[in-house]
Amino acid sequence: MPDRRSYDDPCGVARALDAVGERWALLVVRELLLGPKRYTDLARGLTGSSPTVLSQRLRDLEAAGIVTRSVAGPPVGGRVYALTPRGRELEDVLVALGRWGSRTVQTSTGDLTTDAFVLALRTVADPGRLAGWSARVELLVEDPGTPDRVTLTVAGGRLAAVRGADGRPDAVLAGPPAVLRPVAFGRRPLDDALAAGDLRVEGDADVVRRLLGVLVPPVPA
Numbered sequence: 225m226p227d228r229r230s231y232d233d234p235c236g237v238a239r240a241l242d243a244v245g246e247r248w249a250l251l252v253v254r255e256l257l258l259g260p261k262r263y264t265d266l267a268r269g270l271t272g273s274s275p276t277v278l279s280q281r282l283r284d285l286e287a288a289g290i291v292t293r294s295v296a297g298p299p300v301g302g303r304v305y306a307l308t309p310r311g312r313e314l315e316d317v318l319v320a321l322g323r324w325g326s327r328t329v330q331t332s333t334g335d336l337t338t339d340a341f342v343l344a345l346r347t348v349a350d351p352g353r354l355a356g357w358s359a360r361v362e363l364l365v366e367d368p369g370t371p372d373r374v375t376l377t378v379a380g381g382r383l384a385a386v387r388g389a390d391g392r393p394d395a396v397l398a399g400p401p402a403v404l405r406p407v408a409f410g411r412r413p414l415d416d417a418l419a420a421g422d423l424r425v426e427g428d429a430d431v432v433r434r435l436l437g438v439l440v441p442p443v444p445a
Contacts, residue, residue: 243288244314248273248281250321253290253307253314255339258374258387260296260306268370269337290314322347327445336405338365338372342385345376345408345439353438355381359431360391364398378435395427410441 229246231238244250248270255261255269267278282305285291290311296304307314322343336344342363358379365372375390376383397404403422406412414436417423425432 243290244285246281246284248277249285250314250318252278252281252285253311254318254343255337256291256305256307256311257315257318258339258342258385260294260304262296262302262304265370266305269339271334285311318343319346323442326442329444335401338367338370338374338401341365341401341405341408342374342376346383346385348409348439348442349383350438350440351381353440354378354383357434359395359435360393361432361435362389362393362396363404364396365404366398366400376435378438383438393427394431395425395429397423397425397432399423408436408439410436410439 230242233239244253251270251273252266255266261269263278263282266282267273267275270278273281282291282293286293289308291305292308292311293303293305296302326344326347359377361376363374363376365374372387373389374385374387375393376385377390399407399417399422403412403417407414407417407423414423414433418425418429
């Protein structure tokens, strides 16, 4: 007898949804794309999910071979969750899904987590504008509650991201999320934010400008 949550359908799409189709499952994957996290960090990023549901999704994803659980050493300490190689294969799926979803009219009043913000950058990055150059920009998200550091890399016509410092960046862009978001999505000029002291750039500011230039706001469906 098939599991009551299974579609019991041999189609690859149905089998994929058996693994990640439950509510919150793909958002857990989203929160792990940049690197491992503790349970408390996941819960902080997924505030709409109850502890019971989040714990169950983690167990489901672990059983499906998408998430792995381990004990981290100092300075992090405690139990952490990370994507397995099979889980990482969902990265392009989430970028494509985010690109499709970004054309839907936004009704949520919530804020983007750093992980969701970085995924959004990747969904609106124009592959044509990414081609033919390479760069590395470190993004310092100065959120008082959860400050974060992400390295954005342009290479091979793709925009990739990883949490933390990754090599020597061409530039560092720093500021609070309330300013970074409108600048990234074209709602406020970078130079205006820099002149006002709301954002800071260390290194090659032209690299930051070029990176922002590849971000094309979606056209509503």
